Amino acid sequence: MMRNGLWICLLFYLFFTGCGLWPRETTHEDPRTRGENQFDPLGFPQDRVVVTEEEPGKKTKESREIKKDNEIIYKEPEGKESLLSQRVYRVQFFATKYPDEASQVAESVGDQLSQKAYIEYKAPYYWVRLGDCETKEEADSLLEKIKKLGYMESWVVEIEIKP
Numbered sequence: 001m002m003r004n005g006l007w008i009c010l011l012f013y014l015f016f017t018g019c020g021l022w023p024r025e026t027t028h029e030d031p032r033t034r035g036e037n038q039f040d041p042l043g044f045p046q047d048r049v050v051v052t053e054e055e056p057g058k059k060t061k062e063s064r065e066i067k068k069d070n071e072i073i074y075k076e077p078e079g080k081e082s083l084l085s086q087r088v089y090r091v092q093f094f095a096t097k098y099p100d101e102a103s104q105v106a107e108s109v110g111d112q113l114s115q116k117a118y119i120e121y122k123a124p125y126y127w128v129r130l131g132d133c134e135t136k137e138e139a140d141s142l143l144e145k146i147k148k149l150g151y152m153e154s155w156v157v158e159i160e161i162k163p
Helices: 002-021 099-113 136-148
Strands: 064-068 071-075 081-096 117-122 125-133 155-161
Touching: 081 099, 081 136, 099 117, 099 125, 099 136, 125 136, 125 155, 136 155
Parallel strands: none
Antiparallel strands: 064 071, 071 081, 081 125, 081 155, 117 125
């Protein structure tokens, strides 16, 4: 009897441990993710196109840029020259995240010093700049005037303007 009980226990043990070895039914592939393994995001021919920013003005292949003092001159093949841009010095004296505050400060300081004020946005700040100085010495003089108004964290920047 003991032998029969041992055989029964052995059969139950083999049955339950052997069930884990049987192959299970495979799950079906999700059709939404079917092509993920083969997908190459850089494989599209449209992605190989290199886009470059066009230079200002109409230029022909024979034209070129020539730097003269603080001006960039665009030379035509026929010898004509036209002004593309000019370098000026401005004093940057204020930065804020609020456009209304930048406008108020620009108007106030511009009126006090009889200079034109400019507001330039470069995320996340509005930069307030003053003047159109042709020389660095002129800009340094304006910088001292602005510092006397209390804007101690001011400096001179060189800007390229386009007519």
